[in-house]
Amino acid sequence: MQGLLRGVVVAAGLKPPRAGRCARLVILMAVCFIPHLAWALAVERPEVRYFHDAEGSLDVAGARAVWAAGRFAGPPPPGDNYGFRPGATWFAFGLQNPQGRPVERLVVIEYTLIDRFELYRLDQASAGPLWIGGDLQPFGARSLPIRYFNRSVELAPYERVTFLLRVASQSSMQVPVVVAEADHYLASQQSSLLGFGLYFGVLAALLILNSILFVSLRDRNFLYYVAYVLSVGLMLLCLSGIGFQLFWPDSPRLGNWLVLISMSLSLASMLQFARAFLDLRRRFPLGDRLCLALIALSLIGIAATFVLPYSQVVLPLTLLVFPVAVLVYACGLAVLRSYPPARYFLIAWTTLLLGIMLYAAVALGWVPRVFFTEYAIQLGSAVEMILLSFALAYRINLLTATTAQLEGEARGQLERRVRERTDDLDAALRRLETANRQLEDFSRRDGLTGCFNRRSFEHILRRWEQQRNGDGRDFSVLMIDIDEFKQVNDRYGHLVGDDCLRHVAQLLEGPVADAGGQLCRYGGEEFVAVAPLSQPDQAQALAERLRARTADRTLISEGRHIPVTISVGIALREQAASALDTVRRADEALYRAKALGRNRCELATG
Numbered sequence: 001m002q003g004l005l006r007g008v009v010v011a012a013g014l015k016p017p018r019a020g021r022c023a024r025l026v027i028l029m030a031v032c033f034i035p036h037l038a039w040a041l042a043v044e045r046p047e048v049r050y051f052h053d054a055e056g057s058l059d060v061a062g063a064r065a066v067w068a069a070g071r072f073a074g075p076p077p078p079g080d081n082y083g084f085r086p087g088a089t090w091f092a093f094g095l096q097n098p099q100g101r102p103v104e105r106l107v108v109i110e111y112t113l114i115d116r117f118e119l120y121r122l123d124q125a126s127a128g129p130l131w132i133g134g135d136l137q138p139f140g141a142r143s144l145p146i147r148y149f150n151r152s153v154e155l156a157p158y159e160r161v162t163f164l165l166r167v168a169s170q171s172s173m174q175v176p177v178v179v180a181e182a183d184h185y186l187a188s189q190q191s192s193l194l195g196f197g198l199y200f201g202v203l204a205a206l207l208i209l210n211s212i213l214f215v216s217l218r219d220r221n222f223l224y225y226v227a228y229v230l231s232v233g234l235m236l237l238c239l240s241g242i243g244f245q246l247f248w249p250d251s252p253r254l255g256n257w258l259v260l261i262s263m264s265l266s267l268a269s270m271l272q273f274a275r276a277f278l279d280l281r282r283r284f285p286l287g288d289r290l291c292l293a294l295i296a297l298s299l300i301g302i303a304a305t306f307v308l309p310y311s312q313v314v315l316p317l318t319l320l321v322f323p324v325a326v327l328v329y330a331c332g333l334a335v336l337r338s339y340p341p342a343r344y345f346l347i348a349w350t351t352l353l354l355g356i357m358l359y360a361a362v363a364l365g366w367v368p369r370v371f372f373t374e375y376a377i378q379l380g381s382a383v384e385m386i387l388l389s390f391a392l393a394y395r396i397n398l399l400t401a402t403t404a405q406l407e408g409e410a411r412g413q414l415e416r417r418v419r420e421r422t423d424d425l426d427a428a429l430r431r432l433e434t435a436n437r438q439l440e441d442f443s444r445r446d447g448l449t450g451c452f453n454r455r456s457f458e459h460i461l462r463r464w465e466q467q468r469n470g471d472g473r474d475f476s477v478l479m480i481d482i483d484e485f486k487q488v489n490d491r492y493g494h495l496v497g498d499d500c501l502r503h504v505a506q507l508l509e510g511p512v513a514d515a516g517g518q519l520c521r522y523g524g525e526e527f528v529a530v531a532p533l534s535q536p537d538q539a540q541a542l543a544e545r546l547r548a549r550t551a552d553r554t555l556i557s558e559g560r561h562i563p564v565t566i567s568v569g570i571a572l573r574e575q576a577a578s579a580l581d582t583v584r585r586a587d588e589a590l591y592r593a594k595a596l597g598r599n600r601c602e603l604a605t606g
């Protein structure tokens with residue numbers, strides 16, 4: 001078992017116990033086991049023969065006749081297991097007192113679920129039963145207050161007595177008869193009691209631990225697990241006879257009823273635990289539905305205990321164990337690949353099944369009945385529950401790791417989104433800035449010619465004035481007017497007039513920019529240019545260039561060649577003079593140019 005345990009632990013990927021610790025554990029177990037062996041030798045198993053009375057109508061006289069006719073069969077089946085038997089079964093066994101003094105012997109039936117039995121001395125059968133017992137009798141009817149049925153019988157010196165035992169039970173019937181001195185028998189039970197103590201101790205510890213975990217984590221898996229441990233614990237309390245001995249000695253019927261209830265609850269809670277732990281609804285819906293169906297059947301078993309006799313419930317419920325075991329195993333296998341905690345679940349489940357198989361092998365006589373094999377189910381279920389507890393812890397670890405990973409991913413995604421949004425926002429802001437700049441530019445320009453408009457001109461002029469005041473340099477203002485423009489409009493129409501304005505603006509723009517100046521449409525057919533020219537000849541040269549260029553380039557509009565000329569008034573802005581005054585002087589010079597015949601440039605004087 002130790003090897004098996006170690007194998008299971010290693011297979012589960014858990015940290016194996018160190019070799020030294022293992023050795024100590026083995027020695028401790030051996031120390032517990034040796035006294036058991038010694039006292040076990042002092043316990044005698046008499047040769048038993050049996051006869052089935054299917055009707056259950058045979059009385060002791062009839063049984064005596066059958067015995068006398070040699071119709072009792074033997075030896076008993078493996079494990080003294082007779083299965084579910086209707087009617088009654090008669091057993092016969094002999095005891096001999098080899099001593100020359102009277103002795104008392106304790107007759108023990110090492111099984112706890114027998115409904116009723118009667119023990120007769122063959123030679124005194126007509127005197128009535130020596131002992132009437134069974135799990136429907138109060139606990140106090142036993143000679144020794146222990147979990148197995150027992151009765152002291154007295155044997156005279158050198159006496160050999162044959163006993164007849166009539167057993168009737170609705171449960172699966174096992175009748176292992178042993179005989180020993182009372183003290184020896186009690187001593188032989190010590191290790192068994194130690195085993196049960198350990199078993200229920202482990203269950204209690206798991207129960208408390210997982211109840212606390214359920215209360216603190218609010219994870220329902222722990223609740224189902226606790227329900228499972230509780231119901232299995234209760235079932236084994238009933239089956240072992242310890243519950244009857246310690247908790248309900250005066251209520252024999254309660255024990256039978258609790259066997260059925262705890263069996264149903266064990267099956268239902270195991271299935272529910274499997275559903276939740278393996279996440280079957282999502283990972284294996286068919287298995288989930290089958291589990292639900294078997295849970296319903298298990299719970300129907302509970303309801304049935306209230307209306308049907310024990311015998312009609314116990315057999316179907318026992319048979320239900322097989323599909324439940326297969327289904328739970330199949331569910332574990334089905335989700336194994338996609339869900340790592342299923343591995344722990346399967347290992348745990350395997351240990352229980354191994355325990356059950358070992359127990360069955362003992363019952364069938366394939367494996368000798370020793371301490372570990374006799375209590376294989378207890379060992380298997382204790383290891384199973386411990387491993388399931390590990391599985392729950394592993395699952396929590398996995399969930400925590402998955403949550404952390406998801407959180408990390410979500411945080412990364414959020415950061416990425418925030419970055420993307422910020423980039424989008426930046427791009428939108430840049431587009432908005434460009435649009436604003438374009439809008440601002442648009443509002444500063446004249447729609448027809450693309451030159452700065454009159455409002456911009458005022459800003460431009462103010463800026464020039466401030467800058468030039470700052471560094472003490474002068475600049476020039478050129479007022480430019482298209483000659484006889486009204487006639488263009490009148491003769492060719494306003495569209496041609498518009499073409500003319502664009503044409504002139506285009507011709508002026510280049511030279512003004514080359515001179516470092518800025519051109520604006522002042523209004524109507526009038527333009528104004530400011531240029532950083534502080535000498536009259538420089539300003540005149542620019543004006544002359546503008547005039548000549550305009551005069552040289554005929555306007556071609558709507559297939560017509562239209563000569564266009566301009567007149568220019570020039571004024572130099574001198575230190576301390578206001579810019580507006582300079583404009584006014586340029587305007588006056590322009591009037592003079594017009595008056596002097598147009599297509600000419602005039603410099604303002606004074």
Ligand SMILES: Nc1nc2c(ncn2[C@@H]2O[C@H](COP(=O)(O)OP(=O)(O)OP(=O)(O)O)[C@@H](O)[C@H]2O)c(=O)[nH]1
Nearest residue numbers: 481482483484485486487489494495497498524525
């Ligand atoms: N097509 C067009 N005509 C305009 C625009 N703005 C003003 N005008 C016209 O420009 C003409 C200006 O005429 P006037 O002020 O008499 O000047 P002019 O005919 O050029 O004569 P002088 O300046 O003396 O040579 C008017 O007929 C206005 O209607 C415009 O944006 N487009």
